[in-house]
Amino acid sequence: MKVLGLILAGGKSDALGKLVYKRASAAVPVFGKYRAIDFTLSNMVNSGIYKVGVLTQYNPRSLMDHLGSGKEWDLDRKHGGLYILQPYLGMTGEYWYRGTADALFQNTTMLRRGDEDYVIIGSGDHIYKMLYNDIYSYHFAKGADVTLVVKELDETYDITQYGVVTTEPDGRITQIQEKVQNPSTRKAFLGIYFINKHLLLELLYDTVPAGKYDLLLDVIIPNLSKLKVYAYEFSGYWRNVKKGIAEYYKMNMEVLNSPAIREELFVKYGKVYTKLKDYPPAKFTGTAKVSNSIVADGCIISGNVKNSVLFKGVVVRAGARVENSIIMQDSVIEEGAIVRNAIIDKNCVVRAEQMLIGDFEPVVLEKWMVI
Template structure:
């Protein structure tokens, strides 16, 4: 399968503020030592895609540092490989991407020069595990022009925040409502497109120069009657990090469930990430740890329950951490108590300090001495 992978990773996501104050939403840390983009990128690599373009623009430094040359994903190669596609100043060019279609249009060179027949477009801030070969085979079987990945969402999702899809009996898309106030159903588009490369080029040339810049709103939806747009149903775990701090908290708490861990990390290939040369976590004789994820380099001497502890964290004697997310290089000193808290990198929680939120509104603290 000759497929070009494109990952949309330029989002600012004001709803994730202040987590996105210093990083793109695709670079937000999750699960102790991963970044959100690791999942879509690993899905592509596990599916045999060997040429991937990352379309980014907002606060790209930490994302670029994480991706590097693509070595961890076996994308540091002579043929294909990893391409970081940022906006730049040039003749007749805008500096910023004005939408998802415009971002691809401004990087038309990667489409023109490649030998791939199809293009897979995904988002860098979605957490899920999927082998795209099945999507590829489905697309060919249906004779589709465009195939969209969809999922039936349950009551834990706010349906008005998603594109709701109406299908006929053959799984052909007949209508898409983008973030409707009163959704007609619960089948949502997951932001994954699969299409013929030449068709994508034709649609971009016909649309973007006319001042229409969004891939879904300006290209897919207006062409539902003219093109054969089909839906591919995905039934696994899927969450969108950029939906807000509450959603980010939920995603990290979900990894403490065995069924979610099994699906994300033990099925359909590995999840690759940038490694750091750190020792395994250490637990002293005073440590109490229950149902928690503790990453490399951390030393736990206190009590940790139902929490995600990132790399190189120190939780000292007498400290209590419950239902919390503690990011890299943080120190929780003696006697401190943290419940329903998200701490960004490089925080220091002073001795005896108590910080408490709740599951509906977890407390977020940025890099500081608390």
């Protein structure tokens, strides 16, 4: 199928606090060796989509360094490939993306020049595995103008933080409520759109010049009665990194503690590709005690690690204890230190005999902190 992939990775997430002071939410590290954007990008490649544009804006350096030329995703190609789409100062005065629709509108050149017939739009900070070919088939079977991916969320999600949809028995969407306090349903929109490219261009030219900049609120919702908008129901694992520190922590712990979730994310529907780094295998000394943990390449473990996720190059020295924590790349936990219920960003040092303990929610150290 000729489909153009677009990944929205420019949003600012204040809810992630210190984790996004120096990076985009799509570049937040997850599960020991990945970045959040790896999942949506890998979904596209596994679905046969080899022309992908990443629309980025806030703190893009870390994300751009991670993506590089796209070779890890087989996107360093003469035809198609990976495109980084940043805002720029043009002759007509465009600069900052004012919303998702405006971001697409400022990159209509990419839409017009390609020979793709359809566009799939996803978010770079959502964690899930899916083959988009199934959406393509559903879209045609329904004769839809637009297909939105939805999921029935359980009680572990704060439904007031999501847009929810109401559908007819055949799946056609009749109402979309965006982040209301008492929603009429728990069927949430997952931020994935499938739409004919020419219809998308028509809708963008009809709305953005009039000062309407949001794809869902200003483009899709006002046209619900005019367009055939259908809901494709997704039943697999899905989390939104951007929803905050608690969601990020919960997501990593769910992957750590659930073999079923690990199998779905890393085995089914193709591989998850990421940027490779040349670290040696993890080393466990004679004093190391490790249980129920993810330990990535390059780690040197001499202390006690339990129920934790350790990224590449982490050092836990003898006598140190790490429990229920996430320790990012090249951080060091020195002798006798205790880290419990914490998220430690890259290149941090917890000095000997120090204690870093979170109470009701994880305590967070930003990059390069020494305590």
